[in-house]
Amino acid sequence: MEIKDPAVKARMEQARKLTDSIFGKKVYIRGIIEFSNCCRKNCNYCGIRRGNTSVVRYQMSPDEIVAKAESNLKQGIKTIVLQSGEDMSYTKEVLVDIIKRIKALDSGCAITLSIGERSEEEYKAFKEAGADRFLMRFEIADRELFKKLHPDDDFDERLAAIKTLKKLGYETGSGFMFGIPGEAPDADDQNIALLKELGVAMVGCGPFIPAEGTPMEGSGIHADIERCLDIYSKIRLAMPNVNIAAATALDAVDKGARKLSLSAGANVVMPNTTPAKYKDNYSIYERKGKLDDNIADAKKLGAELEKLGYTPLWNQRGDSRVK
Numbered sequence: 001m002e003i004k005d006p007a008v009k010a011r012m013e014q015a016r017k018l019t020d021s022i023f024g025k026k027v028y029i030r031g032i033i034e035f036s037n038c039c040r041k042n043c044n045y046c047g048i049r050r051g052n053t054s055v056v057r058y059q060m061s062p063d064e065i066v067a068k069a070e071s072n073l074k075q076g077i078k079t080i081v082l083q084s085g086e087d088m089s090y091t092k093e094v095l096v097d098i099i100k101r102i103k104a105l106d107s108g109c110a111i112t113l114s115i116g117e118r119s120e121e122e123y124k125a126f127k128e129a130g131a132d133r134f135l136m137r138f139e140i141a142d143r144e145l146f147k148k149l150h151p152d153d154d155f156d157e158r159l160a161a162i163k164t165l166k167k168l169g170y171e172t173g174s175g176f177m178f179g180i181p182g183e184a185p186d187a188d189d190q191n192i193a194l195l196k197e198l199g200v201a202m203v204g205c206g207p208f209i210p211a212e213g214t215p216m217e218g219s220g221i222h223a224d225i226e227r228c229l230d231i232y233s234k235i236r237l238a239m240p241n242v243n244i245a246a247a248t249a250l251d252a253v254d255k256g257a258r259k260l261s262l263s264a265g266a267n268v269v270m271p272n273t274t275p276a277k278y279k280d281n282y283s284i285y286e287r288k289g290k291l292d293d294n295i296a297d298a299k300k301l302g303a304e305l306e307k308l309g310y311t312p313l314w315n316q317r318g319d320s321r322v323k
C-alpha cells in the first residue's frame with residue numbers, strides 16, 4: 001500500500017526506526033477472550049450497549065473461560081486478556097476465582113483485564129488474585145463530546161479510575177477512539193497529549209466504526225488509513241517505550257491496515273481467541289467477528305508476521321518497559 005502524504009510516510013519511518021531501536025523487530029502476542037457481551041452501559045457508539053435489543057447476549061461460564069485460557073497457554077500465548085461489557089453478574093468473587101484458576105495453570109503468565117469501571121476495592125482484589133494489567137481507554141479527551149457519547153459515564157471518574165489502576169500497581173493501558181463525528185480538528189493532538197499526561201504503560205487506539213442498532217449506526221467511517229497510521233506514529237514518537245497494540249478496527253478501515261500499523265510503531269498483536277460460537281455476537285462494531293482472528297489464525301498470523309520480517313514472541317509475557 002502506498003502512503004501518499006510525504007509527512008505521514010516520514011513519520012512512519014521515524015516511528016518504526018525508534019521502535020526497532022527499543023524493541024527490535026519483535027512483536028508481543030496477547031490472546032483476547034471476550035467472555036461476555038452483556039453491558040450495563042449505553043455508550044452511543046458501541047454495538048453491545050445495553051439498549052441494543054438486536055444483540056444475542058452470551059456469558060461464558062468460569063469453566064469455559066479457564067479452559068480457553070488453558071488452551072491459549074498451551075499454544076504459547078502467555079498473556080490472557082479478559083474482556084467484556086460491564087457485566088456485574090461476574091462479581092468480585094467470581095472474577096477473583098477465575099484469575100486465581102488461570103494463574104494456577106501457569107504462574108508465569110500475565111492476565112490483563114478489560115472489563116470497565118469497578119470499585120477500587122474490586123480492582124485491588126483482582127490485583128491481589130494475580131491480575132497484572134488493566135486496559136481502560138479514556139475514549140476521547142474532549143470532555144463535552146465524552147459527555148454526549150457516554151450517558152452513564154463521567155469523564156473525571158474515568159480518568160480517576162485509570163489513575164487508581166496505576167496506583168494499585170497494574171501495568172495500565174489506555175487510549176482513545178478517533179474519527180468520531182463531531183470531534184475537533186485538533187482531536188488527535190488533544191488525545192495524544194492526554195495519553196502522554198496519564199503516563200500509561202500500554203496504548204490501545206483505534207478508529208470509530210459504526211455499529212448496527214446504535215444511535216450512531218449511520219455515521220460512516222471518518223478516519224482514513226493515512227490518519228490511522230499517522231496517529232500510531234505520533235504516539236510512538238511521543239511515548240517511545242510503551243507497548244502499542246495494533247487494533248483490529250484498523251482492518252475495517254482498510255484490509256491489511258492492522259499489519260501496516262507495525263510499520264508505524266505498533267509492537268503488539270492481539271489475536272481474538274473468543275470461542276467461535278460466541279465471537280460474532282461480540283459485535284461492538286460492524287463485521288468485527290469477521291475481521292478478528294481465531295486461535296488457528298493466530299498461528300497463521302505468526303507466519304505472516306515472520307514473512308513481514310517480524311519475530312512473534314510466543315511464550316513470553318512481554319511486560320511493558322514503562323515502570
Ligand code: SAM
Binds near residue numbers: 116177209
Ligand atoms: N466495557 C469495557 C470498556 O468499555 O472499557 C471493555 C470492552 S469495550 C467493548 C472495549 C473498547 O471497544 C472500548 O474502550 C471502545 O473504545 C471500543 N469500541 C466500542 N465500540 C466501538 C466502535 N463502534 N468502534 C470502535 N471501537 C469501539
Ligand code: SF4
Binds near residue numbers: 116
Ligand atoms: Fe459497555 Fe464498554 Fe461498550 Fe461502553 S464501550 S457499552 S462500557 S462494552
